[in-house]
Amino acid sequence: MSVQPHPGLEINGFTLGEQLHKGGFATIWDVTHALYRTPMVMKVPTILDGYDGPTIVGFEVEQMIMPRLTGIHVPRVMGQGDFAVMPYIVTERIPGNSMFQYFKRAPRPVAEVIELAARMAEAVHDIHRQHVIHLDLKPDNFLQRPTGEMVLIDYGLSRHDQLPDLLAEEFTIPMGTFPYIAPEQYLRQRGDLRSDLYALGAMIYELATGKMPFGQPEKLSQVKQRLWRDPVPPRAIRPDIPEWLQEIILRALEVDPANRYQSAAQMIFDLAHPMQIRLTARGHKTQRDSALTVFNRWRKMRNLKAFAAPPSVAAQIERAPILLVAVDLSPEAEPLAQAIYLQIKRMLVNRPDARVACVNVIKTARLGIDPTTDDAGTNLHVARLVGLKTWAEGIDLTDDRLTYTILENTDPASAIIDHAEVTRVDHILMGARGHSSTRRFLGSVSAKVVAEAACSVTVIRLRDSGEPEAT
Amino acid sequence: MRLALLTDIHANREAFEAVLADLSQRQINRLVFLGDIVGYGPDPGWCIDQVESFVAKGAVCLRGNHDRAVGVADNILNPNARRVIDWTVNRLNARQKLFLSELPMTVRDGDTLFVHASANDPADWLYVTSESTARPSFLVCDARLIFCGHVHRNALYSCDRVGRISHLKVAAGQPMPLLQSRRWLGVIGSVGQPRDGSTLASYAILDRTRNELTFRRVGYDATTTARKSREAGLPEALAQRLMKGI
Numbered sequence: 001m002s003v004q005p006h007p008g009l010e011i012n013g014f015t016l017g018e019q020l021h022k023g024g025f026a027t028i029w030d031v032t033h034a035l036y037r038t039p040m041v042m043k044v045p046t047i048l049d050g051y052d053g054p055t056i057v058g059f060e061v062e063q064m065i066m067p068r069l070t071g072i073h074v075p076r077v078m079g080q081g082d083f084a085v086m087p088y089i090v091t092e093r094i095p096g097n098s099m100f101q102y103f104k105r106a107p108r109p110v111a112e113v114i115e116l117a118a119r120m121a122e123a124v125h126d127i128h129r130q131h132v133i134h135l136d137l138k139p140d141n142f143l144q145r146p147t148g149e150m151v152l153i154d155y156g157l158s159r160h161d162q163l164p165d166l167l168a169e170e171f172t173i174p175m176g177t178f179p180y181i182a183p184e185q186y187l188r189q190r191g192d193l194r195s196d197l198y199a200l201g202a203m204i205y206e207l208a209t210g211k212m213p214f215g216q217p218e219k220l221s222q223v224k225q226r227l228w229r230d231p232v233p234p235r236a237i238r239p240d241i242p243e244w245l246q247e248i249i250l251r252a253l254e255v256d257p258a259n260r261y262q263s264a265a266q267m268i269f270d271l272a273h274p275m276q277i278r279l280t281a282r283g284h285k286t287q288r289d290s291a292l293t294v295f296n297r298w299r300k301m302r303n304l305k306a307f308a309a310p311p312s313v314a315a316q317i318e319r320a321p322i323l324l325v326a327v328d329l330s331p332e333a334e335p336l337a338q339a340i341y342l343q344i345k346r347m348l349v350n351r352p353d354a355r356v357a358c359v360n361v362i363k364t365a366r367l368g369i370d371p372t373t374d375d376a377g378t379n380l381h382v383a384r385l386v387g388l389k390t391w392a393e394g395i396d397l398t399d400d401r402l403t404y405t406i407l408e409n410t411d412p413a414s415a416i417i418d419h420a421e422v423t424r425v426d427h428i429l430m431g432a433r434g435h436s437s438t439r440r441f442l443g444s445v446s447a448k449v450v451a452e453a454a455c456s457v458t459v460i461r462l463r464d465s466g467e468p469e470a471t
Numbered sequence: 472m473r474l475a476l477l478t479d480i481h482a483n484r485e486a487f488e489a490v491l492a493d494l495s496q497r498q499i500n501r502l503v504f505l506g507d508i509v510g511y512g513p514d515p516g517w518c519i520d521q522v523e524s525f526v527a528k529g530a531v532c533l534r535g536n537h538d539r540a541v542g543v544a545d546n547i548l549n550p551n552a553r554r555v556i557d558w559t560v561n562r563l564n565a566r567q568k569l570f571l572s573e574l575p576m577t578v579r580d581g582d583t584l585f586v587h588a589s590a591n592d593p594a595d596w597l598y599v600t601s602e603s604t605a606r607p608s609f610l611v612c613d614a615r616l617i618f619c620g621h622v623h624r625n626a627l628y629s630c631d632r633v634g635r636i637s638h639l640k641v642a643a644g645q646p647m648p649l650l651q652s653r654r655w656l657g658v659i660g661s662v663g664q665p666r667d668g669s670t671l672a673s674y675a676i677l678d679r680t681r682n683e684l685t686f687r688r689v690g691y692d693a694t695t696t697a698r699k700s701r702e703a704g705l706p707e708a709l710a711q712r713l714m715k716g717i
Contacts, residue, residue, distance in 0.1 A: 163641065
């Protein structure tokens, strides 16, 4: 590096202003450019004298990955510089502090924890969809836009699973930030998106309790302990944390990636539907596991070389989709509901980690006050919920991977489309009414969903023996 | 500026046509042929004519060991390859033979070097198949980017600032940034005789503006090529390997 950054330095049209931050591996500068009005920052790696391999390669990784990421959860790249003169990356400047400041004020009220957790998980899911695993998630690396979205920064340890892993050969020790890194990262595995979900779990734990689940280890041997030693259950620290939140946190912190959430979208789904989370021993737990349990785990884990890892980020997301099934529970639609039921069972054979959101829509009147009780006086909502659960009986999904939602809307298609959008559904499965006068007058719900939904839609239609429909 | 890098066409018309059709949809400004237009396959004349017409319009073409063998009767090729070259010689006209004989061994274009085999001794036709066989290419020149063929399998090597060579795995279809902080050696897979277990034809796109290399794979009608190969009386093993990508 022949040029050192300093205020007033001009390079490739960028002019450096004040230094905003000085970290261990890089400095951050305020920069301007005659052609851009966006506020920007420049990150310049601090290269030690001689050959500083890890810093250089980390910066190469960042230069390789960041320009490939798009969207609101990633800072936009405005320019890059080469090592020949001065290495740098210029990105848009996200106003405000990182979540590091915010985490200092933990524990936070539960409602706030959920809101932030969901926003962080959204950002993580967004980069996962773009084939990138961050692998160094911590409060310092989340910035929040004024509009609320989280922005993920610092991709120096990240992995793009369709590009070579430049870091693989650079390090012989595990990389990452000790309080947050997943057990498989300790084992030097860098290809599992569920490592990021573990770090999210550790961060939500910290937000909710004010403590880090594994303290602040300084030595690798202390990091290794998380392969067998479980953290203090959050409710033991702060009893007003609901059991379902503890369930979410401890599930994310499961040692074996196979027992965690299988995608960030699934975690977001639970954060959005807390009442539907099926509690397990994780949620009820009031103290750490017994010495004997921990000892047995230690015997099993101490010589473990690796956990089973997914073949790729895309394959993992594909394995664990969220399927929305819209079911019509009316008596005349029974054969159709049955056909949908068989179809969903077939789909689950190929996607063992899928979760299924069963949805039924109560069509409300456009005007006036809607009756929420039917003629017999039963609460319609409850009746539909029972009907939906009865329909789904026999869909064999362990854990809490089956949920039920009753929506109310004047327009059933809009209700399904909106719900799919909000819960990040990957695939909608629904039936199409056969030929009927109703459809002619009201239009087809499935046609509208197919046309307007942001995800894939499968429409099930029964072959009808009746007369062909007039078009 | 986008360059398409094609190599080891090996007289496979069907594969060559499929690659040309694919790259015609991808805003290519210039073609670079890294050698071995002929050999192994049943359509040498047609392939030379195509390449020649591209060269007339500004394309670059290098000489490969099979192209050389058309004019030199020595025994450096394996027996099957030599048999096909002897068959090929009788099917080429004087202009086509002249074209092959005048091809250059290397071409330097700014910071980029094109060559058929290993750059350290191009006429020795050495294979770049590992980090250790990639090293000499970086040592003999100061080009930041080196591209060769000859191996019939895609591979990408980098040489960092301390001279360490790394073999980097890149998925086909994924643009790989050729970071300015390193030097790069791209081994381009074969158009007409892929040998990595896939029957798909290979080529690569070098985007100069974005500084990215993308390996591409293209399906083609290998059955027809294999049939033509048998009808021409070429060795049976050559027809079979096209169907298996070996």
